[in-house]
Amino acid sequence: MSNSNAPDSPAAVIEVRNGSFSYGETPALRNVSFQVARGDFVGIVGPNGSGKSTLLKIVDGILTPQEGESLLLGKPVRSYGRKYLAREVALVPQSFTLDFDFAVHEVVDMGRYARKGLETHGLSTDELLEKLEIDALKDRRFPELSGGEKQMVVLAQALAQEPSLLLLDEPAAHLDVSYQLRLFDWLKKLNNEGLTIVCVLHDLNLALLYFESMLVFSEGKLFASGPTEEVLTPETIEAVYGVHAYLHRHAGRTFLTFSPRSRPTRKEKVHLLCGGGTGAHLMRELVDLGYSVSVGVVNAMDTDEVTARELGLPIAAEAPFTPITDEAYRENMSLVEKADLVLLTDVPLGAGNIRNLDSLREAAVMGKDVWVLDGVAERDFTGLATGILEGLVDVRYLRDTQTMLVDLGERV
Amino acid sequence: MKSQKSNKNTILIGAAVIALFIFAALLSLALGPANISVGKVFKYLFQGRISGDASSTIFWQIRMPRVLLALLVGAALALAGTILQGLFLNPLTDPYVTGVSSGAAFGATLTFFFNMPAIPWLSLLAIVGGFTTLIFVYSIARTRGVLNVYRLLLGGVTMSYLFFALVSILMIKSGRDLHAVVYWLLGSFSGRGWTEVKIALMIIPFLIVPFFFADELNILLQGEERALELGVEVERVKRVLFFVSATVTALAVSVSGIIGFVGLVIPHICRLIIGPDHRKVLFLSIFMGASLMTLSDLLARVAFAPSEIPVGVVTIFFGAPVFLYLLRRKTA
Structure with a gap:
């Protein structure tokens, strides 16, 4: 990928410089700067209302920062048309409603809208469904699917865009443990195939398990960033979430458990x-x-x-x-x-x-x-x-x- | 396999609705106070007007323009309803929520109030009233380049109330010819001629435009934000489709008055028959709207012959139960 426009960071897919955004009077992001390089697999964590979803919308051009800049492939996001953006960036949203009786393959095909009339090198809808192991759902009506199945179909729709960057907003929120692991295994695999992935998630243990690097948000600010094991420390978690966190190593894994902040009344x-x-x-x-x-x-x-x-x-x-x-x-x-x-x-x-x-x-x-x-x-x-x-x-x-x-x- | 089967289904349904369309048109041309045999219908169709033949005159001067109007208005209202229900993601939307029809009704009532000649003033003022409302509601709903569909909906409904209040004042103040106004407001094709047909023919190009936006309409069913993410230039699509549906509504209302339930019910019936895909629903709703409107008008003419009832009354009588049934089905 040639990217002559950003000589200082030729590998940066996303670059946000001093980005700030407010919904009316309520600030959602304050002076945030970071970069995501091609091929990165980045998790974003932070308490509710810390600006994670807003950030994804800024990267995807749904929202434009009121101050600062958001660049995609070295150019301001707002300089692209929606169609072009949809070919580079796909987003798996937090919630997805479609109450109309479309078949699963039709829903996935909607992801191809931005590539209509262009040569495509990616997988066909059948291949895509097969790859995500949901080919059995192909002719099912979308509204009849379970939450987990829907999420996988939406992932397929996003992949049908053949993006170079995949954004996910709490994709595991409604999934049982089997779907969660399947989803993240798939993301890992897609990342190994070259897809850049940025994923907002709530489950810090999934973050530890799967993600190489992390951005931690707190009250609209980027609180910490870097390799996951260095960033997700009990100290950071306590500062950001206000709970005690304990790091355990067990059965070959590192995982966190949490306790509420101590009540000061108990002195015994x-x-x-x-x-x-x-x-x-x-x-x-x-x-x-x-x-x-x-x-x-x-x-x-x-x-x-x-x-x-x-x-x-x-x-x-x-x-x-x-x-x-x-x-x-x-x-x-x-x-x-x-x-x-x-x-x-x-x-x-x-x-x-x-x-x-x-x-x-x-x-x-x-x-x-x-x-x-x-x-x-x-x-x-x-x-x-x-x-x-x-x-x-x-x-x-x-x-x-x-x-x-x-x-x-x-x-x- | 399965998609082949559904393709075959689609073709069958398409053929059936075109057959219905032709049947409705022929039947409406043939039946009336003076019945014309089907053979004669074809004869007149191919030979044009035969001077000295009274039933030929009835056919060309009265029945043909009326049937054409019903077909065009039915198609326009059903299409506008389909588009707006999709854009607003609201199944209770009909073409009249934009307030355009009420603006048109106000314009039309003015001609009754000032006792102006119906040709050309009735349709003309109706169109002017419709478009003024359209532009007004549109500018209320648009902020910083974004068309807010909820504001569009609420602004339209508010304008409807306002205009109906004004229409009521005019009706009370006029003191005469109330019957004509009420008749017009309820919607009718009675006494319309080729002048109205010429206005209604302007609907046709607008019927074609939405087909270029069928994919976008489908994607918009997932919400505006999702549509943006999938690459749809949402604002442009909304703008074009809103203007198309408001324009065909204004044109339809200007020649026929306010015919209820067609724009609300037909889109639902079509989705039940053929599914939610707009590439199919748009097509089906045009032909279903045209056919059912024409058949309703036929009923309006012959049910209490020799007197006529407004076609708007017929569509309400048929539309209301169908809609209540659909409502029960949806919630069940």
């Missing part, structure tokens, strides 16, 4: 004695409820240790497969001392971690609230537990984690 500190994954769920619930949580003594790489680390909690940790040493015990006790409440989960007790019971006893003696999940004797493989707990009058025994959480909520 809870220390969890756990291990082997018995505390992970409780940890998460407590963090989401806004408690300050600490964890100990757990072995490094243990599920509870990994979870606590991902949640950014203070941990007293011991080396893997190592019984609790004095050093770890002291570290744990310093966390216990700061806590208002000490919880013991249903972690099995063996020679390695029985000293956690000693710290529980110490906590009780200090006058901390101490809560324990029922059935300690059954989980005890050392025979020492009953003896250690003996004589502790203020320990509260609870049936299960759920009761624990409920009682915790009622605790004044």
